Amino acid sequence: MGVMYYNYVSSEVKEMARERKYTDEDLFQATKQMIIADGYEAFTFSKLASVLNVSRGSIYKYYENKDELISEFLMYEMNRFLKKFNDLDKSGDFQTQFDLIIDFIFEQSNIHQVVEIIPQIPISTTKRVEDNKSKLSEYYVDMYEQFQGFIELGRQENVIKNHIPTAVLLGMIFQTIAIPNHFGIPQAEWVSSIKEILSHGMFEK
Amino acid sequence: MGVMYYNYVSSEVKEMARERKYTDEDLFQATKQMIIADGYEAFTFSKLASVLNVSRGSIYKYYENKDELISEFLMYEMNRFLKKFNDLDKSGDFQTQFDLIIDFIFEQSNIHQVVEIIPQIPISTTKRVEDNKSKLSEYYVDMYEQFQGFIELGRQENVIKNHIPTAVLLGMIFQTIAIPNHFGIPQAEWVSSIKEILSHGMFEK
């Protein structure tokens, strides 16, 4: 079963005990920063506890270990991403949606670094971690299918070249958001250049 | 300066002592596998020693610590890559070179994961590491300039769109080689699809 949070709503709960020093959001936020900065291996309970200004022991009240915490964090992030994605306006034609989706992916650009963590979680001893891992791969398939539908629309409208496999198209779109902008080109120019290349290539016709 | 290797050639050396159990190439090869598989943080002398079937202590004969070993490994890899790159035929027109270079980068696709390690080496206490880090950034600039020259050629021949910044073009080219081919599309189709998108985009004209 799950942990009983301070804001848990249930007729069973008669007492609330003391207030928490940090919310799940605080914890996931800190986790995200740490994982984006230094990756999965460098993440430790010790560092997390010191960022949150709590004792390391208190985190064990909610998560048995690092893998469990990170798998819960990934669930939270994936959920958040998919919810926002589903809220996008799907009514326009392909060109409109293409713009909307590329802009959205750039906005959510760290989802890339987050998703890359999934395969790094080792085979776990605890059920909660294994459950989360299988749910995460479902989410991944869900996301892939959404994007596949989008590509399908492009093919139907004869905007997208039919001989290029969907996997390549989606791979390109997702990978390009991770290009490091070392030279600090302004975001607007950066995004529009990438849209231009994805749409019509680098070459003059 | 440096360590005296078993195959060191010098009039000073009168005796060779025992043969080494592993060459630098063995060591760098193992290091590469480990870093590509699990990243910088997960790399330990303990694991490396057990892969090489030697005692951990013997590695300290050649490298003071992990940072030093990895910085030496990166020097070796960068050197190897740049040498091969310089050997490419630079005589053809832009289209010919474009094909040659994309194919080459795909062949050397793990250079990407290797180069990404550079900024992860922390500020070091030892001179050898700091020297290597500054040499590595020189190599990086060198590499960047080579590719810049290539883009320049494309612009002169009016093949490449002039309004797209070089940083975006190079970023695109380098990033696309890292797209994971999850669905196992045959290499030839994969590469030609990516070339097609880079050159003329995903859209029908």
Added chain:
DNA sequence: TTTTTAAGTGACACTAGTGTCACTTTTAAT
């Protein structure tokens, strides 16, 4: 055969992180 010397070993003391748990603190309900 003996000597020299680099290569390699494994034990030692050390550090950073883990997971646990008896204990203290805080709060809401009685």
Added chain:
DNA sequence: ATTAAAAGTGACACTAGTGTCACTTAAAAA
């Protein structure tokens, strides 16, 4: 005020890795 119970703490025993060093081994040269 008292009490129940979750939140939080810090000390403990443990594990995995680090860096060092006196020692053993092997091979080339004398």
